[in-house]
Amino acid sequence: MSAALRVTYRLQLASGESAARRALRLAHEQTVELPPEAVPPGAEALLARVEAVENLGPGEALATLAFDPETAGADLAGLLVLLFGNVSLECGVRLEEISWPGDLLARFAGPRFGIDGLRALCGVRTQRALLCGVTKPLGLPSAELARRCGEIARGGADLIKDDHGIADPPTSPFAERVARCQEAIATANARTGGVCLYVPNLTGPAATLPQRLETLRALGCQAALVAPLPLGLETVRTLAAESGLALFAHPALAGAFFAPEHGIAPEVLLGDLFRIAGCDAVIYPHQGGRFPFPAASSAALREHLRRPLGALRPAFAVPGGGIEPARVPGFLAETGSDTIFLVGSHLYLAPDLFRATADLAAAVRGGTA
Amino acid sequence: MSAALRVTYRLQLASGESAARRALRLAHEQTVELPPEAVPPGAEALLARVEAVENLGPGEALATLAFDPETAGADLAGLLVLLFGNVSLECGVRLEEISWPGDLLARFAGPRFGIDGLRALCGVRTQRALLCGVTKPLGLPSAELARRCGEIARGGADLIKDDHGIADPPTSPFAERVARCQEAIATANARTGGVCLYVPNLTGPAATLPQRLETLRALGCQAALVAPLPLGLETVRTLAAESGLALFAHPALAGAFFAPEHGIAPEVLLGDLFRIAGCDAVIYPHQGGRFPFPAASSAALREHLRRPLGALRPAFAVPGGGIEPARVPGFLAETGSDTIFLVGSHLYLAPDLFRATADLAAAVRGGTA
Numbered sequence: 001m002s003a004a005l006r007v008t009y010r011l012q013l014a015s016g017e018s019a020a021r022r023a024l025r026l027a028h029e030q031t032v033e034l035p036p037e038a039v040p041p042g043a044e045a046l047l048a049r050v051e052a053v054e055n056l057g058p059g060e061a062l063a064t065l066a067f068d069p070e071t072a073g074a075d076l077a078g079l080l081v082l083l084f085g086n087v088s089l090e091c092g093v094r095l096e097e098i099s100w101p102g103d104l105l106a107r108f109a110g111p112r113f114g115i116d117g118l119r120a121l122c123g124v125r126t127q128r129a130l131l132c133g134v135t136k137p138l139g140l141p142s143a144e145l146a147r148r149c150g151e152i153a154r155g156g157a158d159l160i161k162d163d164h165g166i167a168d169p170p171t172s173p174f175a176e177r178v179a180r181c182q183e184a185i186a187t188a189n190a191r192t193g194g195v196c197l198y199v200p201n202l203t204g205p206a207a208t209l210p211q212r213l214e215t216l217r218a219l220g221c222q223a224a225l226v227a228p229l230p231l232g233l234e235t236v237r238t239l240a241a242e243s244g245l246a247l248f249a250h251p252a253l254a255g256a257f258f259a260p261e262h263g264i265a266p267e268v269l270l271g272d273l274f275r276i277a278g279c280d281a282v283i284y285p286h287q288g289g290r291f292p293f294p295a296a297s298s299a300a301l302r303e304h305l306r307r308p309l310g311a312l313r314p315a316f317a318v319p320g321g322g323i324e325p326a327r328v329p330g331f332l333a334e335t336g337s338d339t340i341f342l343v344g345s346h347l348y349l350a351p352d353l354f355r356a357t358a359d360l361a362a363a364v365r366g367g368t369a
Numbered sequence: 370m371s372a373a374l375r376v377t378y379r380l381q382l383a384s385g386e387s388a389a390r391r392a393l394r395l396a397h398e399q400t401v402e403l404p405p406e407a408v409p410p411g412a413e414a415l416l417a418r419v420e421a422v423e424n425l426g427p428g429e430a431l432a433t434l435a436f437d438p439e440t441a442g443a444d445l446a447g448l449l450v451l452l453f454g455n456v457s458l459e460c461g462v463r464l465e466e467i468s469w470p471g472d473l474l475a476r477f478a479g480p481r482f483g484i485d486g487l488r489a490l491c492g493v494r495t496q497r498a499l500l501c502g503v504t505k506p507l508g509l510p511s512a513e514l515a516r517r518c519g520e521i522a523r524g525g526a527d528l529i530k531d532d533h534g535i536a537d538p539p540t541s542p543f544a545e546r547v548a549r550c551q552e553a554i555a556t557a558n559a560r561t562g563g564v565c566l567y568v569p570n571l572t573g574p575a576a577t578l579p580q581r582l583e584t585l586r587a588l589g590c591q592a593a594l595v596a597p598l599p600l601g602l603e604t605v606r607t608l609a610a611e612s613g614l615a616l617f618a619h620p621a622l623a624g625a626f627f628a629p630e631h632g633i634a635p636e637v638l639l640g641d642l643f644r645i646a647g648c649d650a651v652i653y654p655h656q657g658g659r660f661p662f663p664a665a666s667s668a669a670l671r672e673h674l675r676r677p678l679g680a681l682r683p684a685f686a687v688p689g690g691g692i693e694p695a696r697v698p699g700f701l702a703e704t705g706s707d708t709i710f711l712v713g714s715h716l717y718l719a720p721d722l723f724r725a726t727a728d729l730a731a732a733v734r735g736g737t738a
Contacts, residue, residue: 032506033532038717043508046538070539071507075574077599078536081621085533085599088624089660089690137401138440139412163402164454167447169415170439205444206603230446230454232601234575252450255457256625256632263625291458321458348407 003101004066006051007083011061012092012261019061023050026093027065029086046071062096074107076233076277084257084264095264098272105310108237111280113246114313115306115338118280121222121246122158123195129337131156131364132199132318133357134344135181136163142172146180148353153188153196155357156365159340160185161225162201164250174204175215182219199223199248202239203231213243222246226279229253233277240278248318249279255291266297271304274315281316281340286331289322302335316340325350325360332364372470373435375420376452380430381461381630388430392419395462396434398455415440431465443476445602445646453626453633464633467641474679477606480649482615483682484675484707487649490591490615491527492564498706500525500733501568501687502726503713504550505532511541515549517722522557522565524726525734528709529554530594531570533619543573544584551588568592568617571608572600582612591615595648598622602646609647617687618648624660635666640673643684650685650709655700658691671704685709694719694729701733 011022024036027048032039039047045068052064072078087093113121122130133152135145145166152160162181168174178200185198202224204212216224223246228236230252240247251270257263266284274282284301285291302317319335320342328341341364350356380391393405396417401408408416414437421433441447456462482490491499502521504514514535521529529550537543547569554567571593573581585593592615597605599621609616620639626632635653643651653670654660667688675683688704689711697710710733719725 031534032508033534034506034714034717038714039506040509040513042510042513043506045540046508047506071534071536073537073573075536075572075577077572077596077601080599081534081536081572081596084625085596085619085621086660088622089620089627089654089662090624091661137403137408137412137416139401139415140409141411144409144411165400165402165440165450167440167444167450168442171414203444203446203450204442206601206607208444227446227450227454230449230601232446232575232599232604235601235604238575250454251458252454253457255459256453258458259628259631262628285458291455292460293458345403345407348403 005069006064006066006099008064008097010094010096011063013059019053019055023053023063069101069104092261095268098268102310108276109241110312111278111315112240113280115316118246122197127337129332129364130158130340131361132159132340132342133157134161138166139171142177142180145172146184149181150184150188151354152357153185155354156361157196157357159197159199161199164201166201167203197223199225201225227252228274228277237277246280249274249282251283267300267304271301281318283318283320285321286319286323291321318342328363374438375433375435375468377433377466379463379465380432382428388422388424392422392432438470438473461630464637471679477645478610479681480647480684482649484685487615491566496706498701498733499527499709500730501528501709501711502526503530507535508540511546511549514541515553518550519553519557520723521726522554524723525730526565526726528566528568530568533570535570536572566592568594570594596621597643597646606646615649618643618651620652636669636673640670650687652687652689654690655688655692660690687711697732
């Protein structure tokens with residue numbers, strides 16, 4: 001077969017079952033879906049091979065399976081099925097790491113802009129970190145959401161995204177809101193001489209996406225927020241390939257995969273798979289915020305977004321989820337400058353949105369002087 | 370607001386936090402994404418309301434939130450974000466039940482065929498249960514997969530589906546395999562005088578789906594297997610609305626949501642949401658098979674697929690995942706006749722595929738005489 005897709009799973013073993021036997025069951029489940037005694041001669045070609053098994057301690061083991069990447073083709077839906085489709089219905093199987101063969105990666109275009117391209121879109125010529133503000137909350141009229149965009153842009157944020165829950169509500173319908181926010185940011189940019197990039201939330205019934213894309217293009221928007229798991233990774237890949245927009249990925253639904261003993265490691269799901277789907281920047285819940293997320297997962301995710309991965313461009317890590325402005329300088333020392341800090345709620349807890357943004361923007365810029 | 374979308378969550382409480390406070394946090398997280406003190410006047414319209422809180426015991430509570438359905442619009446991606454997007458990243462939140470307002474449901478067409486329509490496609494004029502066989506495994510050439518289809522069709526199965534892991538592999542490319550299998554089944558039908566319906570696996574890179582649909586139409590296929598979570602529920606809804614095919618839903622990836630204390634109840638995810646997406650039949654892992662799945666979840670799922678849900682047609686429950694033929698009569702007594710038994714592996718463990726299918730088909734038919 002062509003170079004194998006090597007996938008390492010951490011397995012919780014039922015009492016009495018050996019790690020080798022459990023790994024073999026997994027290999028069958030994810031490819032031929034037959035017990036060994038029912039696999040006919042001639043069907044072994046695409047059966048996953050157990051390459052390594054390592055006991056980690058009582059009842060726990062690591063197993064590395066080698067899949068023929070032709071099984072999934074160049075298809076992220078098929079890849080998800082191959083990696084974790086049926087086995088999601090079991091217990092105690094966590095996908096820990098993937099070693100990607102180059103010829104599989106070559107089928108995916110990946111991020112259109114990547115870290116360098118997104119910095120250029122924001123007019124940032126140094127290697128500094130970026131600040132992304134958020135216009136919110138759901139329920140406000142478009143005019144007020146736009147006013148908030150203007151404050152944040154004047155304050156010096158590099159980007160402003162819609163809250164991901166604001167799609168097309170009656171209080172701020174998509175076309176109206178996007179036009180108002182884009183205009184408010186353009187006005188602020190003209191005043192500051194800076195470049196703040198608007199990242200509107202692109203979702204909706206599948207049939208409306210082409211029209212919404214047209215709206216964004218007509219307004220001159222250059223980026224959009226997408227939620228790859230609710231939308232489907234192939235839908236996002238199509239947007240990355242055809243929309244011309246830089247894509248920010250929201251981790252909505254992803255937490256369902258993050259149980260300690262069953263699921264997919266965040267760095268694989270948000271790091272590898274979202275990057276392969278073409279996301280230029282990937283939002284994740286940073287430690288110390290309001291979501292539980294291990295620091296080790298954050299670090300691994302950042303590394304996966306940037307590490308060599310075929311010819312795919314690196315993507316920005318976007319720590320968010322309740323980041324306190326006062327902690328940003330400390331986080332920056334840890335994350336490095338290829339980072340977009342996403343700060344929403346805490347700017348709205350401050351008495352003055354413009355001033356709070358300006359202070360935070362200075363801290364983000366200053367941290368990498 | 371219009372009639373509320375009422376959603377009940379089971380919450381694991383952190384020590385020291387009251388159920389009421391936890392429910393309020395959840396309401397904020399899933400709508401305005403701001404703490405109460407930062408929600409501006411005028412933004413309460415779409416903030417979820419906590420309607421009821423019930424303590425279940427130490428550290429556990431039920432909370433019912435009322436969402437304005439306008440928040441999600443007529444969009445399954447948006448609905449997933451609203452129901453479980455951000456909160457997926459927390460711990461100890463399980464979506465237990467949804468009360469669907471009629472005007473929200475009216476935006477969705479639901480299953481095109483439903484139970485009656487699918488029975489008619491299979492030429493079944495009585496209210497009996499159906500049998501679905503599986504052509505497998507991945508790795509066999511198309512000719513052999515087709516030969517297996519012929520055996521199963523001659524044996525009297527009502528339907529035959531592709532294994533969901535067989536997409537477009539080099540051993541059995543999509544167009545070739547589907548043509549061969551469809552032909553083998555047609556030949557068997559001509560011989561038996563029966564109607565066995567082929568359910569090919571429809572997946573692939575997004576850009577190839579229209580061509581694959583064309584292939585299915587040209588061959589006269591009337592059904593397809595889809596995996597709504599890997600493909601995206603909106604993609605499946607579009608297929609349901611536009612393809613003219615009856616859709617079988619595979620639960621690939623769904624198990625990530627089925628942890629006991631965090632996720633989405635199977636009857637809500639596979640029952641309500643897959644049905645709203647337009648799936649005519651929904652596969653689930655039946656108890657006693659090779660996947661752990663509580664009998665109570667099976668029963669609830671079957672009920673959700675059939676219960677009144679606006680004007681949406683009921684969908685078939687398709688128990689599978691390692692069902693032993695000998696247990697089918699017992700299961701039938703429990704599931705009732707609006708059931709499609711999906712039996713794959715166990716027919717291949719028998720010495721004669723045709724004979725094993727014929728025996729099982731008789732049992733499935735006989736059980737409802």
